[in-house]
Amino acid sequence: MMFPNNDKISIYQLVNIQILAMVGVGILSLPRILSEEVGTDGWIVLLLAGVLAIILSYIYGYIIKSFPGRNWFDILSINLTKPIAYLVTLYFFIHFILIAGFITRVFIAVVKMMLLLRMTPRGVLLLSFLLVVGYMGRKGIETLGRLAEILVVPLGIIILIVFAISWTEVDFNNFLPIFQTSFVDIIKGIPKILVSFLGMEVVLIFGEFTNKPEKSSKMFAIASTVVLILYLILNFSVLGLLGEQQIRYLVWPTITTLETVNLGGVFIENIAVVTMSLWVFIAFTTVAPIYLSGGIMLSNLLQTKEYNYLVLPLLPLLYIISRWSNSIADVYKNLHIINNYTSFGVLVIIPLIVLISMMIRKTHKAEE
Numbered sequence: 579m580m581f582p583n584n585d586k587i588s589i590y591q592l593v594n595i596q597i598l599a600m601v602g603v604g605i606l607s608l609p610r611i612l613s614e615e616v617g618t619d620g621w622i623v624l625l626l627a628g629v630l631a632i633i634l635s636y637i638y639g640y641i642i643k644s645f646p647g648r649n650w651f652d653i654l655s656i657n658l659t660k661p662i663a664y665l666v667t668l669y670f671f672i673h674f675i676l677i678a679g680f681i682t683r684v685f686i687a688v689v690k691m692m693l694l695l696r697m698t699p700r701g702v703l704l705l706s707f708l709l710v711v712g713y714m715g716r717k718g719i720e721t722l723g724r725l726a727e728i729l730v731v732p733l734g735i736i737i738l739i740v741f742a743i744s745w746t747e748v749d750f751n752n753f754l755p756i757f758q759t760s761f762v763d764i765i766k767g768i769p770k771i772l773v774s775f776l777g778m779e780v781v782l783i784f785g786e787f788t789n790k791p792e793k794s795s796k797m798f799a800i801a802s803t804v805v806l807i808l809y810l811i812l813n814f815s816v817l818g819l820l821g822e823q824q825i826r827y828l829v830w831p832t833i834t835t836l837e838t839v840n841l842g843g844v845f846i847e848n849i850a851v852v853t854m855s856l857w858v859f860i861a862f863t864t865v866a867p868i869y870l871s872g873g874i875m876l877s878n879l880l881q882t883k884e885y886n887y888l889v890l891p892l893l894p895l896l897y898i899i900s901r902w903s904n905s906i907a908d909v910y911k912n913l914h915i916i917n918n919y920t921s922f923g924v925l926v927i928i929p930l931i932v933l934i935s936m937m938i939r940k941t942h943k944a945e946e
Contacts, residue, residue: 585719586720586787587719587720587784587788588789588790589793589797590797591726591727592723592781592784592787592788592797593798593800593801594726594729595723595780595867596777596778596798597726597730597801597804597805598729598730598777598867599864599867599868600774600775600776600864601864602864604777605808605809605812605832605860606684606830607830607832608771608774608812608813609813609816609820609831609832610825610826610829610830611770611771611774612767612771612817613817613822613825613826615763615766615767615771616759617759618752618754618755618756618758618817618822619758619759621813621814622764623764623768623771624771624809624813625806626764626768627767627772627774627775628775628806628809629806631775631778631802631806632803633799634778635778635801636795636796636798638778638779638785638794638798638929639781639793639795639799640795641782641932642781643791643793643795644941647791649874649878650670650783650785650874650875650878651663651667651878653932654667657932657935657936657939657941658931658932664879666928667875667878667879668875668879669920669923669924670928671876671879673916673920673923674871675872675892675895676899677776677868677916677920678865678896678899679895679898679902680899680900680902680903680909680912680916681868682707682711682865682896682900683900683902683909684909685861685865686703686900687906688857689854693858701901704897704900707862707865708896708900710862711862711869711893712869712890712893715873715889716886716889719784719787719870722863725863729859729863733859734804736856737808737853738811740853741812741815744818744835745818747819748814748818748819749818749821750818752818752819752820752821752822769922770917772925772926773921773922773925775805776921778798778801778805779924779925780867780871781794784867784871812832815835816831819838820834820835820838836853836854869896870889872892873885873886873888873889873892876888876892
């Protein structure tokens, strides 16, 4: 659906943005995290974390549809008072900028390893990528919505086909033993896997732009369900091909899995290169909405009428964050710290506090 300005997107475009924002870089390392946490029982933790993500998405939608046309800062002000709204908005801003920066660093590392010569300057790649992200942010939410609408279906079909090809080589012994993980360890693993659904929180920021907020709860939950199914297929393919012990020692087991898929006799035999080329689009559509969300949060903090012109000045900050880590090990270490201090709060704690406040203060009924 087309709109005359860049301040409105359809609910379906927002769902597509949500899906692509969630998948992103997490798809590369998720099987390793699952194996490290609970071994071959990773599918159990993934399923539970996915159900939690679906419930949270439904809650996000409920909040959005209860305050149609209101931005996230206004919703926070109504339910938590304006001073607290400023603090929470700053918290969200820091979260979005840090996550966007470190995801960009992972993107650059993968592109250099898979698609370019090792001697390619990292700074050149980084600058090129950030300029495209900045341009997308400057064009606004509607352009992002159109791009997501174009990409999500073809990328999903290609990913499913590639993993379906790998199923011919799956060793079902790699899924054994099952139900060996204690209940306590499974519960402990859920928060660590929930961050693989990071990106779904952007709907809280973009909710003000959707044309049909009344459909938000159902559509956001459907988006998380789609990502959960994709992650289950991914884990099945990677674990079935590589096995738990091998996955533990791989930084990006998904890439290794793709490299094992060989289409003998076909024009393109190394399907990993083709798939990773397509993954560039996924990485871009992960960083762009998170970065744009950061720009909108800054706009809310400064109480400006437009957010577009604040996006480009944030590029130097994103560049510095992206260059902060010297190695991929440092990147994931820093991401772990961010997840501990901001991600769980953004995904779970703050939305639940807003929901409880809505129920106690009856603000949702007043708005409805």
